Amino acid sequence: MKWSELSDNWCPVARTLSVVGDRWTLLILRDCYLGKSKFEEFAGSSGMTRHILAERLKRLVEEGVLERRTYSSAPKRYDYLLTAKGEELRPALKIMKD
């Protein structure tokens, strides 16, 4: 079975992991919980490449974990904010921290 097919799984843990279980994704959420919101902030703190970061952010927005907001129109600049869905995983990261 491919990892990409995990979203159809009966198990809620598996479905959660199909969204946030890729490499680096939970480190983006960690940064969000610490107050970071911009592409360059994530890129600077997590160690992942910009390439992967862009991909992960796109996925998290598609899945409703983050919201992409325009914070400057000229030049176009965006940041990423936690949604209610994104907040739900905060306690899980706290456990991993401890």
Added chain:
Amino acid sequence: MKWSELSDNWCPVARTLSVVGDRWTLLILRDCYLGKSKFEEFAGSSGMTRHILAERLKRLVEEGVLERRTYSSAPKRYDYLLTAKGEELRPALKIMKD
């Protein structure tokens, strides 16, 4: 930065993920929390290939999350049991389930 270098990170979340943050690994722990302990049980329920399963189990044992026990000497058969360290993540998986 490579994913494999994450274990040196200052952040405790990052170090936790360097052990359990690979694809499929947390699904092995889920199965353990549900009472499964044998290679074939993990292989049957999670959807990962035997190849990857063997690799992940090895890592989890090396990191002290699981313990590999001989439950039959002839033929040689092994199972995998949660250690105290492995139990620590149980609440994190519960949050992902909910």
Added chain:
DNA sequence: CCATTAAGTTTTGTTTTGGAACTTATGGCA
């Protein structure tokens, strides 16, 4: 004997990742 079971290992081809350079649009400043 032959089939079956458990716990892996091997092989081969496909995906994903990592590193680094490049792009686009704008703003500041000399």
Added chain:
DNA sequence: TGCCATAAGTTCCAAAACAAAACTTAATGG
């Protein structure tokens, strides 16, 4: 005006990880 900087990506290519399926080993049951 011309030049450098910044933010948020995108592109390219090689290296690493993964997926699927077959194979291995050792013992047991019929």
